[in-house]
Amino acid sequence: MKLFGKKESVQKETGNEAVKVLGGGCANCHALEDAAKAALGELGLPQEVGHITDFAQIA
Template identity: 55%
Template sequence: MSLFGKKKEETGKRNDSPIKVLGSGCAKCNQLENAAKEALSELGLDPSIDHVTDFAEIATYGVMSTPALIIDGKVASYGKVLKKEEVIDLIKKIRG
């Protein structure tokens, strides 16, 4: 296993993904999801991401502004669309 989590062949089901995008499915949410997938691919990680659209579940993270990016259960960003490089930096920061 790498420093950044599970490699593609080690991952389980999609809903076990440690990376989540929270949002209604709007264009900005989809842009963040695409940037996160690109970042994961560049890091050699499984690009599977959960896109959570249920507002009750979103609220459990304390997020009131979407899109939001969750990495390993931690709110990494909310209220803006990140670029791929920004997502990479956040993954490295959170995962050490």
């Protein structure tokens, strides 16, 4: 058993998104995704925002 060292990543990647919105797909989730895209656009950063709706993947 390893006590120290790198932890294995449990998160499944959906792509190369820098920002990921985690939620079931409700109106608030979509509003947050739109706000994140707008904020990234104002900062001049690439607008790569992912949206994970699978609760098993979120957990």
